[in-house]
Amino acid sequence: MKKVTLLLVGVATLAGVVVFTAATAPHVTAQEAAPIFVTEIPDGYREWRFISVAHEEGNLNSFASILGNDIAIKAYREGKLPFPDGAIIAALHYKFVPSTENNKAFGRDQSFVAGAPTNVQFMVKDSKKYTATGGWGFGHFNSDGKPVDDAFMKTCFPCHQKIKERDLVFTRYAP
């Protein structure tokens, strides 16, 4: 009876250790963990405040407005790095198109505006949930509201890692 009790205690302890390691995963490094992506569009992002603008030439030919929720804006303005949990940055992408009516008013071809929306990308800071990708969850939703596949999403983190000195965030705050 004494042996059986000891054995049971042993199993229970082992089970406890297993549960503990699964919950906190101290032995899993960022390299080993599977990345988790943002699968739902954060609420109310179109009401957020302005961070900056960007344009990509070439195949992307995109016009972006980058917005931030309150936590992200506060961190930007205070110059705090890393961004705290809860910070969310949204990049609203549109086609980069010439504006016929603006050019007509100016009397020369010089004006480009936002065309049809193409996608919205998000970076959601949650240092526990997104440990495998530097504490950031990446999301990309096409104009139909659907997220893109994991193969595409796996390209986000390796590229953003190139800007480690700014906590993986390329966009600077425009005053």
Add this chain to the structure above:
Amino acid sequence: MKKVTLLLVGVATLAGVVVFTAATAPHVTAQEAAPIFVTEIPDGYREWRFISVAHEEGNLNSFASILGNDIAIKAYREGKLPFPDGAIIAALHYKFVPSTENNKAFGRDQSFVAGAPTNVQFMVKDSKKYTATGGWGFGHFNSDGKPVDDAFMKTCFPCHQKIKERDLVFTRYAP
């Protein structure tokens, strides 16, 4: 004595008429009135919501983010024209500059971002105050916060008049 009293009443009546016409100016048409410009930066414009982005090539070489106060955003979203009194639209202008760090991450030259701020322009809707310029007050403040001279400001309205069908507002709302 009677003559003097009548004369005084006559002067007072005339003065009253003069004060009345100066306040409501019913005989002054938009063409005759002197344009009035926006001389103070509207409070809190950097917190406003996003309308759209724009880029001008050439001498301007500018990158703009266009923001709106609550009244402007509501009118835009409801597609209401003309814009109601109280609507304010802000155009935050920056230099349009290539991003060395983004290009390095992408592995090719394709990325442009907001450089130094250059100016902020405003359109303030007040159909009584700005009757002479289509109900809109125009403002332009350089990055030092100072308004530009009237000679420059007089060029705003004639150009914006070219887009009368959208109540003088060039920027369309980006969804």
